[in-house]
Amino acid sequence: MRSYDIAVIKGDGIGPEIVDEAIKVLDALSLKDDIKFNYKEYLMGGAAYDATGDPLPQETIDGALKSDAVLFGSIGGYKWDGLPREKRPESGLLRFRSALGVFANLRPVKIYDELVEASTLKREVVEGVDLMVVRELTGGIYFGKPREKSADKAYNTMIYTKEEIKRIAKIAFEIAMKREKRVCSVDKSNVLEVSQLWRETAEEVAKEYPEVELTHMYVDNASMQLVRDPRQFDVILTGNIFGDILSDEASMISGSIGLLPSASIGGKIGVYEPIHGSAPDIAGQGIANPIATISSAAMMLRYSLNEIELADKIDSAIAKTLHQGYVTGDLAKYGAKKVCSTSELGDIIAGNL
Numbered sequence: 001m002r003s004y005d006i007a008v009i010k011g012d013g014i015g016p017e018i019v020d021e022a023i024k025v026l027d028a029l030s031l032k033d034d035i036k037f038n039y040k041e042y043l044m045g046g047a048a049y050d051a052t053g054d055p056l057p058q059e060t061i062d063g064a065l066k067s068d069a070v071l072f073g074s075i076g077g078y079k080w081d082g083l084p085r086e087k088r089p090e091s092g093l094l095r096f097r098s099a100l101g102v103f104a105n106l107r108p109v110k111i112y113d114e115l116v117e118a119s120t121l122k123r124e125v126v127e128g129v130d131l132m133v134v135r136e137l138t139g140g141i142y143f144g145k146p147r148e149k150s151a152d153k154a155y156n157t158m159i160y161t162k163e164e165i166k167r168i169a170k171i172a173f174e175i176a177m178k179r180e181k182r183v184c185s186v187d188k189s190n191v192l193e194v195s196q197l198w199r200e201t202a203e204e205v206a207k208e209y210p211e212v213e214l215t216h217m218y219v220d221n222a223s224m225q226l227v228r229d230p231r232q233f234d235v236i237l238t239g240n241i242f243g244d245i246l247s248d249e250a251s252m253i254s255g256s257i258g259l260l261p262s263a264s265i266g267g268k269i270g271v272y273e274p275i276h277g278s279a280p281d282i283a284g285q286g287i288a289n290p291i292a293t294i295s296s297a298a299m300m301l302r303y304s305l306n307e308i309e310l311a312d313k314i315d316s317a318i319a320k321t322l323h324q325g326y327v328t329g330d331l332a333k334y335g336a337k338k339v340c341s342t343s344e345l346g347d348i349i350a351g352n353l
């Protein structure tokens, strides 16, 4: 019997609802296979702040480090918007990523054939899109110092060391080797020194991967190209804030931000979470799309637990469910057969395993 310890962080807003569905699907897998998941819940974000006064209690970091992987929902909400920065839910998440050293955030964007009509872009533009955003996650302007805000002046620092760029570039090239062998590095090197170093370093790393084609794009152009012709991309390599913005943009290619998973790797323990936020406006209504989180659980099996077959099973069950016409409300407009609640959709996906 293979047994895995999963640290579960449900978080705020829709987090608990969507994580429950991912656990439902994992448990359905374990009924059929010789595998067992042991879950332990930890607090982060607003929920942690309310309970302990700290959006990232030490216990959560320790618990995550003792586990085999972290399954995470989402954090944040209007309720905590007024708090000082270091108490905000988002600070908890950023400190968590940093503490675990997960510098590489993989955000795959695929279009399910059944949902081509759900995309805000035309069929002929999005059909067959399959790209991977590799976002640097523990550096850049999110973490750069100095940073300061006073009443009439504020600043942040976008900083990357060569080492930080090298290691994320290597991940992008390794991933490209298993895909179409094309990396597009996105920067703003026509304006920023930090981007010049980014570009030079990407070129250096590329020498170790002669089979992979490396191109460069400025981030403004990349954001335009993503909606003009998203199929041109295989792997997009970029920094923290550009990757944050581009991956939200790319998510709409697929029809709903509720579909896209992510894996944060490169540290001791991988963190698996949907790319979307906590959606406080729809929390507690049972209407959130659980697919991004269920799909993140599949990434967890793939990248942290090396259970590739089981990961494939989950991905197929999701595809089958969409093929059968079952969706949540975010995708309701597009001629789906049945609009399901969050937990109904989880049941159907679990059944389709």
Ligand code: IPM
Pocket (backbone or CB within 6 Å): 076, 090, 093, 094, 244, 275
């Ligand atoms: C994400 C989120 C986070 C980020 C926020 C919640 C801090 O938008 O995971 O994309 O900016 O990284």
Ligand code: MN
Pocket (backbone or CB within 6 Å): 244, 245, 248, 275
């Ligand atoms: Mn984001």
